[in-house]
Amino acid sequence: MTADIIDGKAFAATVRGKVAERVARLKEENGIVPGLAVVLVGEDPASQVYVRSKGKMTVEVGMNSYEHKLDVDTAEADLLALIDKLNNDPSVHGILVQLPLPGHLNEDLVINSIDPAKDVDGFHISNVGLLGTGQKSMVPCTPLGSLMMLRDYHGSLSGMNAVVIGRSNIVGKPMAQLLLGDSCTVTIAHSRTKDLAEVVGRADIVVAAVGRPEMVPGEWIKEGATVIDVGINRIERDGKKVLVGDVDFASASKVAGAITPVPGGVGPMTIACLLANTVTACCRANGLAEPEGLTA
Numbered sequence: 001m002t003a004d005i006i007d008g009k010a011f012a013a014t015v016r017g018k019v020a021e022r023v024a025r026l027k028e029e030n031g032i033v034p035g036l037a038v039v040l041v042g043e044d045p046a047s048q049v050y051v052r053s054k055g056k057m058t059v060e061v062g063m064n065s066y067e068h069k070l071d072v073d074t075a076e077a078d079l080l081a082l083i084d085k086l087n088n089d090p091s092v093h094g095i096l097v098q099l100p101l102p103g104h105l106n107e108d109l110v111i112n113s114i115d116p117a118k119d120v121d122g123f124h125i126s127n128v129g130l131l132g133t134g135q136k137s138m139v140p141c142t143p144l145g146s147l148m149m150l151r152d153y154h155g156s157l158s159g160m161n162a163v164v165i166g167r168s169n170i171v172g173k174p175m176a177q178l179l180l181g182d183s184c185t186v187t188i189a190h191s192r193t194k195d196l197a198e199v200v201g202r203a204d205i206v207v208a209a210v211g212r213p214e215m216v217p218g219e220w221i222k223e224g225a226t227v228i229d230v231g232i233n234r235i236e237r238d239g240k241k242v243l244v245g246d247v248d249f250a251s252a253s254k255v256a257g258a259i260t261p262v263p264g265g266v267g268p269m270t271i272a273c274l275l276a277n278t279v280t281a282c283c284r285a286n287g288l289a290e291p292e293g294l295t296a
């Protein structure tokens with residue numbers, strides 16, 4: 001068996017297209033331009049790359065992008081003051097503070113100082129609680145993108161056995177909540193899980209969000225299962241630097257029914273969902289219809 005490849009790059013382009021359409025209508029019918037503010041503290045090279053590509057794509061879909069670059073030794077009070085200003089700025093509908101923050105800054109405090117309605121990363125404790133109780137919230141981008149791909153491929157996920165490997169606040173836990181919301185029977189596995197191979201072998205849907213290169217081999221996967229590989233790992237192979245996921249694509253794609261590749265799977269969906277969350281936040285702030293199919 002050779003798995004269907006779930007093309008995250010193509011799907012992300014479709015999502016961005018829907019966002020651009022809603023943005024165009026907001027401008028035309030309501031005179032509103034959605035705005036996304038991204039705050040970067042310090043000069044972490046990977047974060048700089050992410051922030052640049054977020055800014056570029058924000059502008060490409062017709063939204064305003066506001067970048068705030070702060071020194072690595074910025075005082076917490078100054079960062080909180082900037083967030084307060086953005087919270088009160090009506091031209092800003094989404095606020096994202098690029099993580100990780102330098103060690104002297106309290107990440108929880110900073111994230112929880114963002115207005116939950118503008119928290120397009122979905123990390124604010126209010127959004128975590130709303131998602132956990134099945135209420136309308138801002139949903140973290142990577143799990144939202146993964147859910148969109150699963151819904152697109154399967155239609156209904158109701159009754160499916162889903163295993164999420166990883167229990168981080170950013171990916172694993174919200175992913176499990178979303179799958180539960182779509183009526184899957186959900187198991188969350190982590191570093192202390194006993195017999196992970198057996199747990200994975202029962203799943204119709206496997207979401208791997210661990211950060212360990214190719215740790216899930218094809219032989220663990222049930223024939224025909226759908227595999228969403230969230231992992232992004234940089235390794236060296238044959239003297240070249242390559243990106244691989246948490247799943248061994250070569251063996252898994254022989255058993256799975258469908259699989260996301262790395263790169264070109266979940267990764268592109270994450271930024272697309274950030275844009276989707278921003279236009280959703282803008283619509284909600286203005287009491288207007290939300291774009292269809294772009295929220296959980």
Ligand code: NDP
Nearest residue numbers: 142166167168171190191209210211230231232266267270
């Ligand atoms: P974290 O490091 O926060 O969490 C990793 C999780 O994996 C933990 O819950 C940990 O368990 C679990 N784990 C570690 N080792 C094992 C093991 N041997 N068996 C089972 N579980 C294990 O990572 P993130 O959730 O932030 O990210 C996970 C991966 O996803 C990374 O590769 C990251 O780069 C990628 N990522 C990709 C994104 C994208 O856009 N595609 C966005 C965000 C992340 P425990 O809790 O017990 O320690």
